[in-house]
Amino acid sequence: QQPVQSPQAVILREGEDAVINCSSSKALYSVHWYRQKHGEAPVFLMILLKGGEQKGHEKISASFNEKKQQSSLYLTASQLSYSGTYFCGTELADADYGQNFVFGPGTRLSVLP
Amino acid sequence: DGGITQSPKYLFRKEGQNVTLSCEQNLNHDAMYWYRQDPGQGLRLIYYSQIVNDFQKGDIAEGYSVSREKKESFPLTVTSAQKNPTAFYLCASSIVSLGQGVYNEQFFGPGTRLTVL
Numbered sequence: 001q002q003p004v005q006s007p008q009a010v011i012l013r014e015g016e017d018a019v020i021n022c023s024s025s026k027a028l029y030s031v032h033w034y035r036q037k038h039g040e041a042p043v044f045l046m047i048l049l050k051g052g053e054q055k056g057h058e059k060i061s062a063s064f065n066e067k068k069q070q071s072s073l074y075l076t077a078s079q080l081s082y083s084g085t086y087f088c089g090t091e092l093a094d095a096d097y098g099q100n101f102v103f104g105p106g107t108r109l110s111v112l113p
Numbered sequence: 114d115g116g117i118t119q120s121p122k123y124l125f126r127k128e129g130q131n132v133t134l135s136c137e138q139n140l141n142h143d144a145m146y147w148y149r150q151d152p153g154q155g156l157r158l159i160y161y162s163q164i165v166n167d168f169q170k171g172d173i174a175e176g177y178s179v180s181r182e183k184k185e186s187f188p189l190t191v192t193s194a195q196k197n198p199t200a201f202y203l204c205a206s207s208i209v210s211l212g213q214g215v216y217n218e219q220f221f222g223p224g225t226r227l228t229v230l
Contacts, residue, residue: 041221
């Protein structure tokens with residue numbers, strides 16, 4: 001049930017772009033994205049709902065392909081502050097009410113000067 | 114300012130002891146969650162609560178217990194039955210429980226780092 005994230009880790013130079021992917025084997029209702037800096041709490045970035053709605057920070061963009069059960073997070077013109085571990089969380093479309101949300105293993109992003 | 118507080122930030126426990134981690138929120142959220150994070154790993158759900166006086170086991174509930182007597186509070190007890198409790202523990206809340214298909218971001222507390230000596 002846990003989604004798969006790729007790549008596991010990525011290293012960038014400032015100004016470069018990156019894409020982080022999240023995929024599930026089951027039909028999804030929504031995908032959530034969070035960023036966690038070392039030793040800190042995860043911070044919300046974006047939610048993408050089935051049907052195309054999304055809510056998140058202006059400087060973050062993401063896509064959600066419902067048919068493929070995949071989501072991608074796009075980080076453009078990366079800054080040093082983008083460094084951290086990015087987690088996707090998936091909400092299943094057909095599960096019973098309640099516990100149907102699970103986080104992926106994370107993608108570690110390092111932005112170098 | 115609204116938010117989630119966790120205490121203590123660091124906690125040391127001897128083997129065989131029970132310890133309780135505090136989590137308080139003033140966001141007026143119905144749902145609260147406890148996650149465990151091991152070094153270099155993702156977040157695994159221990160327990161969650163959708164409403165006061167109600168809670169359900171997550172993926173790794175064995176060796177843990179919770180209570181939800183007040184909307185604002187969701188303490189987690191790590192019992193002696195938990196064989197490997199050293200980890201970073203995160204508490205979170207959301208307006209309503211995840212799974213209801215609504216915009217529902219989770220707000221996280223700063224975490225408690227538990228070490229068993």
